[in-house]
Each structure stands twice: as C-alpha cells, then as structure tokens.
Amino acid sequence: xxxxxxxxxxxxxxxxxxxxxxxxxxxxxxxxxxxxxxxxxxxxxxxxxxxxxxxxxxxxxxx
Numbered sequence: 663x664x665x666x667x668x669x670x671x672x673x674x675x676x677x678x679x680x681x682x683x684x685x686x687x688x689x690x691x692x693x694x695x696x697x698x699x700x701x702x703x704x705x706x707x708x709x710x711x712x713x714x715x716x717x718x719x720x721x722x723x724x725x
Contacts, residue, residue: 681711684711
C-alpha cells in the first residue's frame, strides 16, 4: 500500500478539511516566497485536491 493510498484512507470522509489544509499550505508557501512560485503552488494544490478528493474548488482563482 502506497503512502498516497494510506492518506486517502485516513482522510476518507474529511475531504473538506483536506481541501482547507491544502489551501492553507499553499497560502503559507506563497507568503514565504512572496508569490514568486504562485503558479507552481497553484498547480500542486490542484493535483493534491484531485488525488485526495478535496476538489470542491472552494478557492477562487488568484490574480
């Protein structure tokens, strides 16, 4: 069983919280890098949401 499979099992039923954590981590990374890697962070957030099931799309696109 891979690490991603274990994470999916642990987060099952808590996809909304996973999505919030992904958003918070992305915001933290953007803050620390002063937005220098914003597009890469956004891409990573989207991929994580897709993998972990937290893809409600709560966060509006950044400009």
